[in-house]
Amino acid sequence: MRDALRFRGSIAAQRFKWAARQVQDYPSGYGWDYMALYDVFDPARFSREHMENALTPLMMVTDSIRMDGLNDYHYFPLQFRDNAPGTRHDGGVIMEQIKVAQGNEEVFIDWYNEHYFAAACARPGVRKGAFMKFLPQGQLVDMVPVHNFVTTWHIDDASMIDAWRRDEALKNCSFIDQPSLSVTSWEPVTPKITEDEVINTNAARLAEEERARAHMGDRVMTDRGDELKTV
Numbered sequence: 001m002r003d004a005l006r007f008r009g010s011i012a013a014q015r016f017k018w019a020a021r022q023v024q025d026y027p028s029g030y031g032w033d034y035m036a037l038y039d040v041f042d043p044a045r046f047s048r049e050h051m052e053n054a055l056t057p058l059m060m061v062t063d064s065i066r067m068d069g070l071n072d073y074h075y076f077p078l079q080f081r082d083n084a085p086g087t088r089h090d091g092g093v094i095m096e097q098i099k100v101a102q103g104n105e106e107v108f109i110d111w112y113n114e115h116y117f118a119a120a121c122a123r124p125g126v127r128k129g130a131f132m133k134f135l136p137q138g139q140l141v142d143m144v145p146v147h148n149f150v151t152t153w154h155i156d157d158a159s160m161i162d163a164w165r166r167d168e169a170l171k172n173c174s175f176i177d178q179p180s181l182s183v184t185s186w187e188p189v190t191p192k193i194t195e196d197e198v199i200n201t202n203a204a205r206l207a208e209e210e211r212a213r214a215h216m217g218d219r220v221m222t223d224r225g226d227e228l229k230t231v
Helices: 043-053 105-121 158-166 195-199 203-216
Strands: 010-018 034-040 075-082 093-098 126-134 149-155 182-188
Touching: 010 195, 034 043, 075 105, 093 158, 105 126, 105 149, 149 158, 158 182
Parallel strands: none
Antiparallel strands: 010 034, 010 182, 075 126, 093 149, 093 182, 126 149
């Protein structure tokens, strides 16, 4: 993650793990154990540098990562609200992944922006929300996600999960493909790290990075395969 924040176009990043309490039930499992959220201001530049440097000494990747489960997409913001600007957030994230059929996208955006977003953002314990849409430009992988909309809600603590469990708005929305609707919760693994913290680091942080690279030993991926663009 710190290697990626050295790429131009980046702002900040944070890593999360699958939370013990979930909004929906996943008896067969979800497929991801960890998730990283990146804030970028230039997705095309960030993706280009990622493509050029991934699985090289500038961005070493352990072979414990399943490349066949790669779900790495940039979503462009449609609405953002911060209920506590200027304050650091140490809580978790609730992520809504939504599939809307082509032709219904604009009416869904209107419904979500005008009715759902404001109500969800006003729930006690919600720090901020970002409603986003997938667009093909600036992407890291040459694939289209199942979900064309994603919203991330930064919450104070796990008690907020109950508010999403009780709410029926997404389930009752006729524009949403209900079988693929996914609402998950995630706990922080790292604090949010900014590009400035990585570029202007100190000796102790650099030593931590070197220890992490040494810990990987020879379990490092070098075959870029077909998952990453190489042009």
